[in-house]
Amino acid sequence: MPAEPLAVPVKPLVEPGPPLTPAQLQRYARHLVLPDLGGDGQRRLLAARVLVVGAGGLGSPVLQYLAAAGVGTLGVVDADTVDVTNLQRQVVHGVDDVGRLKVDSAASALARVNPEVRVVRHAERLSSANALEVLRGYDLVVDGADNFPTRYLVSDACEVLNLPCVWGSIFRYDGQVSVFWAHPHDGTPGVTYRDLHPSPPAPGAVPSCEQAGVFGAVCGTIGSAMAFEVLKLLAGVGDSLLGRLTVFDGQRFSWRTIDVRADPSRVPVTSLEAPAAAVEAPAAGELTPSELATMLRERDSGERDFVLVDVREEWEAQICAVPGSSLVPMAHWADPAQTVRAVSAGRPVVLYCKSGARSGRLLDALRAADVDGVTHLRGGVLAWIDEIDPAQPRY
Known part of the structure; x- marks a missing residue:
């Protein structure tokens, strides 16, 4: 029989705050009767300071359950605004919040859940320059980030400050939850995110939620588990x-x-170093949105001839598209070389998709088949909207 996974008994992370008021005794009555929690446990929650990185799919249930449980101070880190595509899973936001900063929308929602909770808004992106300043002073950090650079940054900052980190991730219908802490106060062995994933994947190797999709209710399942871990630790x-x-x-x-065990050969993180600034040049076979815009103007004036092909699905093209493109979904590219010959009629071809992932893979397949005269739009239609046509909706 395989050994059971290790279980680490929790020692309280926070000292109890002041005695509960009559109103608090009533509000938290269902907590007060719980074995092992009771009045002291509730006082610990009220005295706790928790920072939640990301007010999106995972941050939404985490923030709401922590506020409802009476965690005294909740910090929220997010520089983004609410988009209509968020509403399918980011349940802390509503239709009326579209266009608002997520930290403001979340703060309004939490005030409706529990007006006693103090919400600290950090409307900024975490970087090596500000992460230690933002995290310092909190008792625990929740990592609900949706990208690898931020996950590694949060883990490293928590290691430098020796803060426990409750981490979760989601992908399509699945999710993961864990707790990382470099040097637990009770002397148990520490583990960090870098012990689970020593180095980030290559850019583009793992599709984002934007590319792969996510089943909205998975955010609630994983986010609730994360909130549970936070409350247990506190x-x-x-x-x-x-x-x-x-x-x-x-x-x-x-x-x-x-x-998940600590890697004894891993060098401990003791500081955050800012990476050297660099502007990533387009790779061979890639076009920037401005380059494609120039080509389209030249095509319209008769100076150039080429075929612009959208390889997304029909429903995606109904939301937004680069003007002047033809739709040939990926299902029609079983034989890429044959398809490109059929659509090109001897002319150069430019491919694009939502973010560049699908068109990039298709370009690689065409190169492997020794097909020339094909390029693709770096960043896809989303980059086109950001740089050329911001009036179009994103998704």
Whole structure:
């Protein structure tokens, strides 16, 4: 029989705050009767300071459950505004919040949940220059980021400041949850995100939620588990996920837990170093939106001839598109060389998709088949909207 994953008993992270008021005794009555929590545990929650990185799919349920539980101070880090495409899963925001800063929208929602909770808004993107300043002073950090650079940055900053980090991630129908802490105060072995994933994947190797999609309710499932871990750590209840990774398979609705152990050869993180600034040049076979705009003007004036092909699905093209393109969805590219010959009629071809991932893979397949005269739009239609045509909707 395989060994059971390690379980680390939780010692309270926060000292109890002042005695509960009569109104608090009433509000938190269902907590007060819980074994191992009770009045002292609730006082610990009220005294706690928790920073949540990301007010999106994972941050939404985390923030709402922590506010409802009475966590005294909630910091929210997010520089983005609410977009209509967020509403399918980011349940802390509503239709009337579209266009608002997510930190403002979240603060308004949390005030409706529990006006006693103090919300600190950090409407900025975390960087190596500001991460330590933003995280310092909190008791615990929740990593609900949706990109790898931020996940590594949060982990490194938590290691430098020795803060516990409750981490979660989602992908399509699945999710993961764990707790990272470089040097736990009770002397148990520490584990960080870099022990689970020593180095980031190559750019483009893992599709983003924007590219791959995400089942909205998965955010609630994983976010609720993350909030549960936060409350356990703060109040000292049960066993934590420190040193364990819980994996959720949404389509089968199954959970499995595996051990995560510290890598003894890993060099500890003691400071955050800003990477050298660089402007990434387009790779061979890539066009920038401004280059494509010039080509389209030249095509309209008769100076140039080429075919612009949208390889997305029909429903995507109905939302937004680069003007003057023809739609040939990926299902029609089983034989890329044959398809490109059929659509090009001997002319150069420019491919594009939503973000450049699909068109980039298609370009690689055409190169492998020794097909010349094909390029693709770097960043896809989203980059086109950002740089050339901001009036079009994003998705």
